[in-house]
Amino acid sequence: MHSGVLFMEYSGYSKINLGLDVIRKREDGYHDLRMIMQTLQLRDLIDIDIYPSDKMEIEMTCSVDTLPIDESNLCIKAAKLLMEEFHVNKKVVIHLVKNIPIAAGMAGGSADAAAVLEGLNDMLDLGLSKEELMKRGVKLGADIPYCIMKGTALAEGIGDKLTRLHPMVNYPIVIAKPPEGVSTAFVYGNLKIDKLEHPDIDAMITAIDKEDVEGIVATMGNVLESVTVPALPVIDEIKQIMMKYKALGSMMSGSGPTVFGIFPNEHQASKASSALRRSDLCEKVVITYVYNVSEDR
Ligand code: ATP
Secondary structure (H helix, E strand, C coil), rough: CCCCCCEEEEEEEEEEEEEEEEEEEEECEEEEEEEEEEEEEEEEEEEEEEEEEECCCEEEEECCCCCCCCCCHHHHHHHHHHHHHHHEEEEEEEEEECCCCCCCCCCHHHHHHHHHHHHHHCCCCCCCHHHHHHHCCCCCCCCCCHCCCCCCEEEECCCCEEEEECCCCCEEEEECCCCCCCCHHHHHHHHCCCHCCCCCCCCHHHHCCCCCCCHHCCCCCCCCHHHHHHCCCCCHHHHHHHHHHHCCCEEEECCCEEEEEEEEEHHHHHHHHHHHHHHHCEEEEEEEEEEECCCCC
16 A cells, blocks of 8 residues: 555454353452353444554544543553554554444453554454463453453463364344443452352363253353342343243343343344333343354364
8 A cells, every 4th residue: 555554343252151260359459260151243333543643643533422532441451552562653543433332341442452563463464373462451451351362262261271172053143231330340349259050160061062052051140140230220120031032041241231142043032122122121122143263183
């Protein structure tokens, strides 16, 4: 490009947790987790423009005005991390179109950061491998390495120790986000670790391997529901609508409050979505699918 201007579009993919277990609280205040992560096709769009400049400049725009577009935005943090390390004197402008519900347990901010890291590595020819990007990403957030890896994975430690799993069978997934918010700090702060009903994460891995959807839904469990559901009973109401409209299984993702349902076919998924929209319980209802990447163990 002779003008020296580059434009590219990238995607930041959302995730759900098919299983989420908390093993213990660590001395550093974090929790050791065991989670089954699954990327969804629901994604944010991230356009990156790069202009010649004699200094490092980073700017961004965002389709929603509730998110800050300053240095606290994970897109800016991710760009700064790479540009400072590689002494990049260029002007980078990031345009974020937000589709993933915000502060909702779907790792939207981490997905955006992952997309910016991948995008700038590509556009600036930095030559970093996926593992090298993941090592940098974890400095900004525990979920970012997984958002770079994508697909079906077991996440352990604080969520950054990743093992790729057999790809999850593809079924329609309905995402429903109530308007109420819940902070991740509140949820972990109120978790009664010794009273948890632990989901059988190993049994879920076996079911995923066998592509046994009944086995997958039978082993779904999220210990964080023990805090979020009593605080926000609307989560249970949404789950009940999902199940009434024949979801195979329904659960809260991450620390919530987003609820997802796995449906046997698109017809049922669309009936459930209409019922959820009519219920007035949700701020956002979306039908999406599992997003899997080719095996790269
Ligand atoms: P997780 O599932 O990892 O806990 P989440 O889905 O609950 O994440 P996010 O949508 O990632 O939460 O947002 C958490 C907070 O991060 C928001 O309150 C927001 O202020 C901040 N944030 C910074 N950058 C972004 C971004 N690009 N998109 C969304 N949130 C961002």
